[in-house]
Amino acid sequence: MTRPPGSERATSTYRPPRDAFWFARTRNYTIFVLRELTSVLVAWTVVFLLLLVGALLNGTFQDFTALAARPWMIAVNVVALVATAFHAVTFLNLAPKATVVRLDGWRVPAWMIQGGNHSAWLALSVLIAYFILRSP
Amino acid sequence: MDVTDTEESVRQAAATRTIRLEVARYRPGQDSEPVFQDYDVPLTADWAVLDGLNYVKDRLDGSLSFRWSCRMGVCGSCGMTVNGEPRLTCGTFLTEYGDGPIRIEPLKGFPVIRDLVVDIDDFLAKLSSVRPWLIREGEELPLTTEYAQTPEQLDAYKQYSMCINCMLCYSACPVYVLNPDFLGPAAIALAQRYNLDSRDMGDRFDVLNLEEAVWGCTFVGECTRVCPKHVDPAEAIQRGKLTAALRSVLPWSKR
Numbered sequence: 001m002t003r004p005p006g007s008e009r010a011t012s013t014y015r016p017p018r019d020a021f022w023f024a025r026t027r028n029y030t031i032f033v034l035r036e037l038t039s040v041l042v043a044w045t046v047v048f049l050l051l052l053v054g055a056l057l058n059g060t061f062q063d064f065t066a067l068a069a070r071p072w073m074i075a076v077n078v079v080a081l082v083a084t085a086f087h088a089v090t091f092l093n094l095a096p097k098a099t100v101v102r103l104d105g106w107r108v109p110a111w112m113i114q115g116g117n118h119s120a121w122l123a124l125s126v127l128i129a130y131f132i133l134r135s136p
Numbered sequence: 137m138d139v140t141d142t143e144e145s146v147r148q149a150a151a152t153r154t155i156r157l158e159v160a161r162y163r164p165g166q167d168s169e170p171v172f173q174d175y176d177v178p179l180t181a182d183w184a185v186l187d188g189l190n191y192v193k194d195r196l197d198g199s200l201s202f203r204w205s206c207r208m209g210v211c212g213s214c215g216m217t218v219n220g221e222p223r224l225t226c227g228t229f230l231t232e233y234g235d236g237p238i239r240i241e242p243l244k245g246f247p248v249i250r251d252l253v254v255d256i257d258d259f260l261a262k263l264s265s266v267r268p269w270l271i272r273e274g275e276e277l278p279l280t281t282e283y284a285q286t287p288e289q290l291d292a293y294k295q296y297s298m299c300i301n302c303m304l305c306y307s308a309c310p311v312y313v314l315n316p317d318f319l320g321p322a323a324i325a326l327a328q329r330y331n332l333d334s335r336d337m338g339d340r341f342d343v344l345n346l347e348e349a350v351w352g353c354t355f356v357g358e359c360t361r362v363c364p365k366h367v368d369p370a371e372a373i374q375r376g377k378l379t380a381a382l383r384s385v386l387p388w389s390k391r
Contacts, residue, residue, distance in 0.1 A: 013247035013255050014162050014169060022310050026220070029310060032356045094355065098374035107291075 035090055041083035048077065092117040155179040155230050156237035157188055159200065162248050170248065173197075174237070179230050185238065186214050186225040189252075202252035209364060212302030216252050217241040222307040224364045245306055245313040259303055262319055266327035271338030289334040296329035296372055298365040305359035305369050311352055319349040321359035321369030328372040341383070350376040 019025070023033040055064035067073060095117055096110035154176040162170040175196050177188040186204055193200050204214040207226045214225045219239050230238065246254035275281075305321035312318045327340045344350050353373045360370040 012164060013249050014164075014167075015247045016244075018314070022314065028358060028361070029356070032310075032354075036354070094357075094374075097355075097368075097371045098378045100371075100375060 035087065038083040038087040041080040042087050044076070045080050045084050048080070088121065089118075092121065153179040155188070155233070155235065157185075157192065158237050158239045159189070159192070159252070160239075160241040161200070161251050162242075163199075164250060170241070172239070177230075179236075181229075181231055183230050184226050185216075185218055185223070185228045185230060185240065188230055188238075189225065189240070200252075201250045210300060212300035215243050215302045215304050215307070217244055217307065222304040222362050224302060224304065227364060243303060243307040245309070245316070246303070256303065258316060259301075259306060259320070259322075262323045263301065263326065266319070266323050266340055266343050267338060268323075268326045268330060270330060270333065270336050272335075273337050283335045285334055292334070293329045293332040296325045296332070296367055299326055299329070299367045299369075300365055302364065304362045304364065305367075308358035308362040310356055310358070311354055315348075315352065317348045318352045319343070319346070321353075321373065322367075324350060324353075324376060325367050325369040325372040328376060341380070344376050345380040345383075350380060353377070 023029045052064060055061050068077075093114050096113040099113065101108040101113060155178075157175045157177055158172045159175060160170040161167065161173045175188075175192045177183075177191045177196075183191075184207075186207060189200065189202055190204075193202075202214070202216070202225075204226065205211040206213075209224055209227045212224070215222060216225050217223075217240070218225065218228050219233065222243055225240070230236075240252065242248045242252045242254045246256065246258070249255050272279075299322055301322060303322065306312045309318070309321055312320050324344065327344055330336045330338070331340055346352075350373050353370075355370060355374065357370045360368045363369065
């Protein structure tokens with residue numbers, strides 16, 4: 001922002017140098033950055049699912065299961081599952097901040113929106129689990 | 137005896153317990169960067185950090201500079217960094233810090249003019265850029281019509297109207313501290329305050345739907361946590377993102 005002419009200060013202000021480790025300064029900043037970093041593992045989960053779909057379409061499902069059964073891949077996916085769950089829970093908990101639902105002037109409280117989100121998530125997960133885990 | 141109650145209480149307090157304030161001093165032309173100076177002030181249950189600073193100014197060191205006015209959490213001028221947290225010093229009590237010391241610094245993210253006084257010109261320019269007033273069209277002066285609102289219409293924006301421009305949210309926001317071009321929490325919350333007002337005819341979309349405005353926010357949420365008036369700027373910004381996203385998909389939807 002430029003100042004109007006004639007209003008320059010006689011003395012200089014002090015500007016602190018840029019803090020390269022700002023995220024380490026408070027616990028809340030650190031948790032925020034960790035939450036953001038879980039996005040990388042969420043992206044990996046999407047890639048893994050796309051690989052699965054690709055294998056099913058190309059008829060290379062055996063190769064895919066062999067890859068998925070390798071210990072390092074299991075380790076990666078366990079970490080990715082934890083990160084994705086953490087990301088999903090925090091994402092759904094923040095939803096009431098972006099969506100203000102009013103019913104006849106009454107504002108639906110945050111816990112109801114969060115509860116609705118988590119219930120829908122649980123219902124979808126149970127549905128998917130039913131189709132995957134049912135005996136053929 | 138023409139000793140006032142205040143003087144008497146100060147004397148009694150001084151005889152009992154004190155707490156150390158570590159105050160950041162920056163004297164242009166004398167200091168190249170802020171240095172800390174220690175002061176011992178009386179520790180009483182009803183003294184806020186601001187009372188401690190006023191004690192320093194009145195009794196110990198008249199050269200200390202800081203802003204304050206109302207002493208009751210309304211004017212928004214006494215915001216400082218207290219033990220690393222942006223706080224209104226009039227609402228932060230000395231007893232919250234046990235035996236001390238209490239470290240008092242200027243609000244982070246703003247250039248320091250002197251001691252605890254920061255340059256707020258950038259914030260004021262941002263504030264006026266969102267046109268924080270009721271925008272009306274097609275009305276002739278003088279304005280004589282009364283526009284009554286229902287309690288529901290008032291409730292839609294009231295929370296955001298509680299902002300006192302204390303800038304604690306800017307100081308707590310790592311996005312603003314790292315990138316001073318970011319429009320920032322309070323300005324966006326106040327833009328939403330008028331957008332959600334049934335009497336307002338503007339939408340401020342031109343200043344909100346920008347990378348440096350709502351889209352610059354990464355939703356750290358610290359603005360809401362530190363807000364002394366429970367404005368919830370983070371909510372205002374996320375609602376702004378949703379509105380902007382819907383408008384780009386549904387061009388006919390206004391809000």
